[in-house]
Amino acid sequence: MTHATPNVIVGFRDSSDLLADPAALQARAASDGYLFFKQLLPKADVQALRNELLDVVAIRGWLDPQTPRDAALVNATAVHDLESWGGTGITEEAYRDLQTRELFQRFQHHPRLIQLYQTLFDSAVLPHPRTIARVMVPCPSFRPTPMHQDFIHIQGTKQVWTCWLPVGDVPRALGGLTVLHGSHNLGVLTVRSAEGAGNLETNLCDTDLPWIEHDYEMGDVLTFHSCLLHKSLPNQIPEVVRLSCDYRFQSATQDIEEKSLVPHMRVATWDELYADWPATPLKYYWQQQQLRLSPWDESLHWQKERICD
Numbered sequence: 299m300t301h302a303t304p305n306v307i308v309g310f311r312d313s314s315d316l317l318a319d320p321a322a323l324q325a326r327a328a329s330d331g332y333l334f335f336k337q338l339l340p341k342a343d344v345q346a347l348r349n350e351l352l353d354v355v356a357i358r359g360w361l362d363p364q365t366p367r368d369a370a371l372v373n374a375t376a377v378h379d380l381e382s383w384g385g386t387g388i389t390e391e392a393y394r395d396l397q398t399r400e401l402f403q404r405f406q407h408h409p410r411l412i413q414l415y416q417t418l419f420d421s422a423v424l425p426h427p428r429t430i431a432r433v434m435v436p437c438p439s440f441r442p443t444p445m446h447q448d449f450i451h452i453q454g455t456k457q458v459w460t461c462w463l464p465v466g467d468v469p470r471a472l473g474g475l476t477v478l479h480g481s482h483n484l485g486v487l488t489v490r491s492a493e494g495a496g497n498l499e500t501n502l503c504d505t506d507l508p509w510i511e512h513d514y515e516m517g518d519v520l521t522f523h524s525c526l527l528h529k530s531l532p533n534q535i536p537e538v539v540r541l542s543c544d545y546r547f548q549s550a551t552q553d554i555e556e557k558s559l560v561p562h563m564r565v566a567t568w569d570e571l572y573a574d575w576p577a578t579p580l581k582y583y584w585q586q587q588q589l590r591l592s593p594w595d596e597s598l599h600w601q602k603e604r605i606c607d
């Protein structure tokens with residue numbers, strides 16, 4: 299762990315050794331608000347997911363045809379007018395295609411992820427059906443994700459943990475996720491409108507809490523509490539696509555809000571997304587579980603002025 303600037307730490311604390319000690323893992327989660335696991339997932343598994351996500355952009359001509367697909371270099375001319383739909387990095391039509399891909403939906407149920415959350419929650423796990431991928435194609439309309447708490451967008455129990463999964467190496471210069479250490483203890487903060495994924499930015503007054511940045515490698519997993527402040531760094535390698543998924547998990551015994559059960563941004567219905575899938579228990583898996591639904595609180599979305607003393 300090194301200090302880049304006074305309030306920025308580079309390098310997450312690795313919690314891999316705590317997976318064998320549930321009480322210690324839960325204590326660290328409660329104090330830090332995030333957990334990081336180096337190489338939790340086999341590289342080959344993440345590479346298969348990467349190939350799938352890259353396929354979505356390659357078949358639309360958005361990658362440079364002169365370089366290997368895995369380099370994820372953009373075709374700058376082709377992406378010049380591309381509009382990032384709702385912070386996904388790609389168009390609505392391409393994102394719908396991505397969401398139909400079984401590998402992408404199945405990946406959230408990777409045994410190593412389920413095992414991690416069983417240990418963290420000490421209970422049966424409910425993976426949120428609403429899954430999100432970010433295919434951050436660097437184009438003129440692209441904006442980094444503003445600082446926010448997921449609870450504003452997700453609601454339900456505050457004990458939802460986001461799994462942010464770099465789908466490939468994501469060095470800081472490529473615009474990975476950074477978190478504000480311990481900020482889940484600040485409570486639910488007010489927001490104002492902003493550009494970038496979610497379109498809301500948290501009003502954060504002066505704090506001594508440090509931001510932690512990381513040079514992610516393929517296979518790494520970052521997970522954090524629903525109230526932990528986070529944002530993406532700017533992409534300073536403007537010719538390379540940044541790939542990541544954000545999946546969410548909670549204990550099956552806690553409240554969930556209904557929008558977490560529908561496809562992200564209602565890009566399609568589940569029937570439409572499943573249309574070409576073979577028969578599999580993955581389809582509508584959550585309907586086999588007893589869910590505790592809680593109502594949406596629209597007042598959390600009201601935009602507020604920045605109020606700091």
Ligand SMILES: O=C(O)CCC(=O)C(=O)O
Nearest residue numbers: 432443460462530542544
């Ligand atoms: O990947 C990003 O840029 C945003 C991800 C995010 O905000 C999240 O996972 O909650």
